[in-house]
Amino acid sequence: MSLPDKAFPVSWDQFHRDARALAWRLAGLNQTFKAIVCITRGGLVPAAIISRELNIRLIETVCVASYHDYVNQGDMVLLKGIAPELMENGGESVLVVDDLTDTGKTAAQVRTMLPKAHFACVYAKPKGVPTVDTFITEVSQDTWIYFPWDMGFTYQEPIAKGAG
Numbered sequence: 001m002s003l004p005d006k007a008f009p010v011s012w013d014q015f016h017r018d019a020r021a022l023a024w025r026l027a028g029l030n031q032t033f034k035a036i037v038c039i040t041r042g043g044l045v046p047a048a049i050i051s052r053e054l055n056i057r058l059i060e061t062v063c064v065a066s067y068h069d070y071v072n073q074g075d076m077v078l079l080k081g082i083a084p085e086l087m088e089n090g091g092e093s094v095l096v097v098d099d100l101t102d103t104g105k106t107a108a109q110v111r112t113m114l115p116k117a118h119f120a121c122v123y124a125k126p127k128g129v130p131t132v133d134t135f136i137t138e139v140s141q142d143t144w145i146y147f148p149w150d151m152g153f154t155y156q157e158p159i160a161k162g163a164g
């Protein structure tokens with residue numbers, strides 16, 4: 001598999017705005033969440049923003065590794081599971097947070113551990129949409145999202161390079 005055709009670069013400002021929009025959406029559910037389980041590593045950043053906005057202080061991680069060479073998804077490896085007390089009652093009142101759902105495999109794997117939890121992510125691609133309960137922005141499946149923590153400043157060729 002090669003890199004998707006379209007690029008969706010996200011700045012820190014935009015990510016903060018979108019993660020805060022997700023927090024507003026979750027606040028509107030009028031549901032009390034007793035804990036956040038964030039899917040590392042991408043879920044750590046929105047979890048920090050959402051935990052601040054919703055005043056959730058109990059934060060757990062589930063550590064899943066799957067994308068071993070940038071775009072190609074290898075086997076999923078569970079590096080660290082979830083504290084047993086948060087898995088009681090299928091994870092009822094637990095909020096699971098990730099930066100995005102793409103094929104939906106990561107969310108589906110975590111759902112097997114927390115079937116009754118609420119799954120939220122900032123961005124979603126169509127294949128992943130059915131695996132989450134709440135998200136903010138959908139991008140097409142052939143789009144690659146570039147997160148600010150993966151980026152650096154580089155020279156950009158003019159769009160009309162060579163012209164004039």
Ligand SMILES: O=P(O)(O)OC[C@H]1O[C@H](OP(=O)(O)OP(=O)(O)O)[C@H](O)[C@@H]1O
Binds near residue numbers: 101
């Ligand atoms: O819906 P999927 O096709 O499973 O893809 C979505 C997952 O892929 C990315 O994580 P990644 O496995 O790249 O690891 P990272 O969060 O540690 O960067 C992203 O943060 C999601 O967790």
Ligand SMILES: [Mg+2]
Binds near residue numbers: 040041098
């Ligand atoms: Mg991830």
